[in-house]
Amino acid sequence: MVIAVDFDGTIVEHEYPKIGAPIAFAIETLLKLQQEGHTLLLWSVREGKMLQDAIDYCESKGLKFFAANKNYPEEDSSTASRKLNADLFIDDRNLGGLPDWGVIYHAVKGMERGETSFEKIMMSSDENQRVRRRKKNFFIRLGEMFENNKY
Numbered sequence: 391m392v393i394a395v396d397f398d399g400t401i402v403e404h405e406y407p408k409i410g411a412p413i414a415f416a417i418e419t420l421l422k423l424q425q426e427g428h429t430l431l432l433w434s435v436r437e438g439k440m441l442q443d444a445i446d447y448c449e450s451k452g453l454k455f456f457a458a459n460k461n462y463p464e465e466d467s468s469t470a471s472r473k474l475n476a477d478l479f480i481d482d483r484n485l486g487g488l489p490d491w492g493v494i495y496h497a498v499k500g501m502e503r504g505e506t507s508f509e510k511i512m513m514s515s516d517e518n519q520r521v522r523r524r525k526k527n528f529f530i531r532l533g534e535m536f537e538n539n540k541y
């Protein structure tokens with residue numbers, strides 16, 4: 391799949407225009423998805439030097455995106471649609487916020503298997519026990535999000 395990935399608040403904590411602290415397992419998960427054949431696009435509001443800072447940060451961790459704010463490196467931004475042609479977007483502004491990266495990984499695997507139900511995708515896992523634990527965590531997280539007004 392072609393996966394568009396946001397930077398601030400998704401790979402690192404939101405400290406824009408600075409580079410925030412790493413978000414646990416973001417880089418590791420993205421590297422694994424890349425190794426498994428997915429095409430990763432960086433998808434950020436950052437432009438120019440700020441975008442380059444994000445690219446450099448990821449590359450310093452061994453993660454090289456196929457393209458940044460483009461579908462492919464040679465794409466002409468002046469004529470291309472502003473919306474990327476990705477199969478999937480990972481962004482902290484997604485409905486429900488950013489799940490743990492372990493959840494994201496299993497959700498991508500669920501989508502690869504052709505799963506279309508939101509609940510089943512978000513609970514996807516190879517082990518039933520982990521599904522149950524994650525299920526609890528997911529709804530606790532949702533509840534906490536609303537309690538803290540973080541939406």
Ligand SMILES: [Mg+2]
Nearest residue numbers: 396398399482
């Ligand atoms: Mg963001």
